[in-house]
Amino acid sequence: xxxxxxxxxxxxxxxxxxxxxxxxxxxxxxxxxxxxxxxxxxxxxxxxxxxxxxxxxxxxxxxxxxxxxxxxxxxxxxxxxxxxxxxxxxxxxxxxxxxxxxxxxxxxxxxxxxxxxxxxxxxxxxxxxxxxxxxxxxxxxxxxxxxxxxxxxxxxxxxxxxxxxxxxxxxxxxxxxxxxxxxxxxxxxxxxxxxxxxxxxxxxxxxxxxxxxxxxxxxxxxxxxxxxxxxxxxxxxxxxxxxxxxxxxxxxxxxxxxxxxxxxxxxxxxxxxxxxxxxxxxxxxxxxxxxxxxxxxx
Numbered sequence: 001x002x003x004x005x006x007x008x009x010x011x012x013x014x015x016x017x018x019x020x021x022x023x024x025x026x027x028x029x030x031x032x033x034x035x036x037x038x039x040x041x042x043x044x045x046x047x048x049x050x051x052x053x054x055x056x057x058x059x060x061x062x063x064x065x066x067x068x069x070x071x072x073x074x075x076x077x078x079x080x081x082x083x084x085x086x087x088x089x090x091x092x093x094x095x096x097x098x099x100x101x102x103x104x105x106x107x108x109x110x111x112x113x114x115x116x117x118x119x120x121x122x123x124x125x126x127x128x129x130x131x132x133x134x135x136x137x138x139x140x141x142x143x144x145x146x147x148x149x150x151x152x153x154x155x156x157x158x159x160x161x162x163x164x165x166x167x168x169x170x171x172x173x174x175x176x177x178x179x180x181x182x183x184x185x186x187x188x189x190x191x192x193x194x195x196x197x198x199x200x201x202x203x204x205x206x207x208x209x210x211x212x213x214x215x216x217x218x219x220x221x222x223x224x225x226x227x228x229x230x231x232x233x234x235x236x237x238x239x240x241x242x243x244x245x246x247x248x249x250x251x252x253x254x255x256x257x258x259x260x261x262x263x264x265x266x267x268x269x270x271x272x273x274x275x276x277x278x279x280x281x282x283x284x285x286x287x288x289x290x291x292x293x294x295x296x297x298x
Contacts, residue, residue, distance in 0.1 A: 005220075005235035005255065009041050009276035010060060016241030016256030016274060017201065018059045018103070021246030024066065028246055030276065033058050034260045038068070038083045041276060043247070051083030058113055059104040062290045069131075069291040071114045072146060076131055080295055082118045089293070090136050092116070094125060102126075103147045103201055103242070108155060110292025111178055113139070115146020128160055128219055130178060132292075135281050140171075140183055148202040150210060152225070153286060159186065159210060161199040168199050168212065179190075187227050189214070201242025205283045206250075213240035213255060218270075220255060238266050245285020253281050 014034025028041040036053040043089040053072070060070040060079075067086070068079040075091040088143070092099060094116055104114025111132040126143035129136050140146075140160070148161030148168060155175035158243070161168040163283055166189040172181035189198055198219015201209055208224045218238045222231035237257040244254050259267060259274035267273055 003280065005233060005277040005279045006237070007272040007275040008254075008278045009046070010272055011039070011048065011275050012259060013256070013274040014242065014260035015210050015258045016276065017241050019242055019244035019246075019254045019276070019287055020060065020062065021244055021250070021254070021285075022062060026138060026248070026278070028244070028254055029060070029062075029068075030254075030256050031060065038070075038079075038081060043252075043278075053083075054085060054293075057099060058102045058117075059129070061104070061106040062288065063293055063295065064290050065252045065295050067295045069106075069112050069293055070154075071104050071112075073100040073208055076101065076112070076136070078293060078295065086295060089134070093129075094127070094138065099125060103149050103160075105149050106153075106158065106289040106291050107151055108175055109178065110290060112291055112293075113149050113160075114128070115140075115143065115149065115156075115160060118143070119143045121145075128142060132178065137190050139180055139245065140169075148199050148212060150202050150204045152208050153204065153206060154208070156242050157225075159202070159204075161202070161212070163200055167209070168202075174230050183190070184241045188224055189211075191218055192248065200240065201247055201256075202252075203285060205245065205281075205285050207283050211243050211253070212256075213242050215238065215241060215258075216241050220253070233279065234268075235277050235279075236275065237270050239263070239273065240277075245281075250284035250287070251281055252278050253285075 013032040038049040056073040102117040115128040126138040158173040170186040196216030200215040239258040
């Protein structure tokens with residue numbers, strides 16, 4: 001029983017991201033953005049396999065037929081069950097020289113929601129998009145790093161964060177139409193000289209509490225629907241990037257972390273940075289929704 005976060009995979013990833021529990025296979029998928037690859041971790045054996053990607057890949061969701069829909073640098077791609085690119089679904093509408101797709105996930109109707117990252121952090125050029133039925137719609141804009149995409153269990157709310165602004169936003173949400181209401185500031189973190197923890201990737205539990213990985217904060221926080229932090233859990237890595245619920249009962253919280261471009265003294269203090277961590281929790285998560293898109297018939 002993991003009572004606190006322990007490293008279950010010492011991957012030493014440059015930028016581990018987007019952990020996704022596959023309830024059919026009983027495995028955890030995740031990506032390393034820095035060394036583009038889709039990884040598959042088997043918690044029963046401890047084995048991890050890597051499927052190299054042709055370009056930077058930051059987020060994905062599983063499809064109904066066990067393939068993947070993935071947000072990469074130049075666009076959104078469909079992959080087969082072996083992680084091979086089948087086709088490009090749409091292009092990145094922004095300049096891929098300074099922008100790439102970042103965090104994302106599917107809603108209950110299989111729509112793929114994902115945002116972009118403004119790499120120069122100078123033009124507020126990142127946006128949040130919704131991909132459905134072959135069309136990419138811009139939902140929100142004026143962001144620096146779109147992150148933390150999640151939905152409340154009843155789909156009344158859609159959440160996302162802008163990491164460099166230390167802010168998590170929410171929108172009212174109509175699951176039937178896929179439309180959102182105006183953006184509201186929901187939770188704002190105040191940086192200090194010794195703590196620049198800011199909201200990166202996130203996951204939602206079955207009680208509607210939002211779990212956020214605080215990059216450069218060395219911890220995961222659980223936030224109530226009212227926007228109050230009710231739990232904090234530290235882990236032996238300064239830069240957690242995203243969390244996901246997994247295991248047969250969805251009560252194992254997995255967290256990916258980063259080590260690229262981190263100071264040498266930080267890596268010396270946290271040598272497991274870049275690994276995948278896990279901890280048992282009392283409230284289960286939710287099964288990840290899959291994309292409605294299907295692979296072409298062979």
